[in-house]
Amino acid sequence: MTTIEVRGLTKRYGSDVVVDDLSFSVEPGQVTGFLGPNGAGKSTTMKMIIGLAAPTRGTVTVGGRRYQDLPVPLTEVGALLDASAVHGARTAYDHLLALAVSNGLPRRRVDEVLVRTGLEGVARKRAGGFSLGMRQRLGIAATLLGDPSVLIFDEPVNGLDPEGIRWIRDFMRSLAAEGRAVLVSSHLMSEMAQTADHLVVIGRGRLIADMGMADLMHANSDGTVLVRAGTPFAHQLTAAGGTVRDGLEGALIVSGLSGEEIGKLAAYHGIALSELTPQRASLEDAFMELTRESVEYQGAAS
């Protein structure tokens, strides 16, 4: 099984440190979300993974080898960094054919990836006339040419309509389900919440978090419970060891007691509850919390 290993990766442009001593791995069989605010260094890191940019320090290997040393790169790694990076005057078929031929792949692979991405009907049309969604599919078709075990996508859902977003999301999931290692970058936590199994969060080029999606949710849930009761209940909650503050519309926000304990307490006192909801910090909140220190340009709070 092929993994991507990033070790101590650093990239400087002049005095700017864009990627700073970054280490993480991308494992097979799951979608790894690569998350960070704009300008955090995600694209630069991806460029270093596939050898487009040279690291100032550190190493990155795919299946134990540097990308430049892979004998037939497309059979090991498929990368889509920029969907608009096609020559608009070339047909989808010719674009894919040139790529396949450059790696000695058979011509039938072109037809196969066109079918898999639903582009067989426009294969002979010039890519310049494609919508963003179709270009995205063409880019994905190119990544699949060599049937690689590692896939890398940079902001694949940017600018897509809901249908396109859903298609890409399902596609990523199915690629991971086939046992491939999938690395997907995004600056939207909500997007990752629905796609990724594992998260690597960076800010200003540094690693902020490297954890499973479930761990992240858990680590950042604040453990409060929202309670609505028909009669006053705050006093009993405080007496039982909870801390209570007022929420919206007469709700109580309770910490220090679990939902189960609160339910039992209400039953004991014969109080009817109309709502009992454990509060979970949204992933957006968790992300904001994680990256607050590292956002490049912060709007002043008004």
Place this chain on the structure above:
Amino acid sequence: MNTLNAEWIKLRSLRSTWYTVACLFVLGLGITGLSMSGASTAYWGGTDADRAAWDPTSQSLKTFIVAQLIVGVLGILVVTSEFATGLMQTTLAATPRRNRLLAAKAIVATVVAAVAGQALMFMAFFIGQALLSGQDVPYAHLGDTGVLKAVVGGGLYLSAIALLAVSLGAILRATAGALATLVGIVFLVPALSGLFPDWMLGIFNFWPTLGAAAIFGTVPDETFPHPWLNLGGLWLGVAAVLTAAFVVFRRRDV
């Protein structure tokens, strides 16, 4: 070999490639045709010295001045169109060995330019001589002294310019910048050559449009007694620029 094959697919799958080649022949032969119309006046209206230096081969091949620019555009676009569209990222992800990629691009562009340029030179020669023969002025046959050398040398001259253009494209990465530089090299520097200091004159012996163009002559020229040396010098100069292109293409981030 795969890389070479892929680059050829890329070049032939663009309509602009074939428009450029069509343009080469239409403009190239058009200029040959037009430039022959005044031949009679030029020959019979000139002095004895003019008539002694009469070179019908060179006249019919004068079209190289425009052809070199069109061949140059072809060579430049092979590299810069990929930078302009961002396709270079995809290409380098598929072919991370950059030396191999640039070599493939250089070979494909140079071979296309050599074939098209050579065909143009032969056609320009035959059309030009046919037009001259109708005007009661001396004209040349392919078998005459120095004629084949001029026609074949012309094809090699145009190939060298295409290779120079590929190198400029790889160094400058932008179509406009590379094209401006090429125009500067083949047109501006020759036009201003009188202004430059003496020590630069040696380079001009091998410069496009100047010394290297001596290959197009069939009448012995005292300034350039060995035209193959001048053309060889051009190729050496191009090789130097190409080497620089390889170095920067290998090093730079894309």
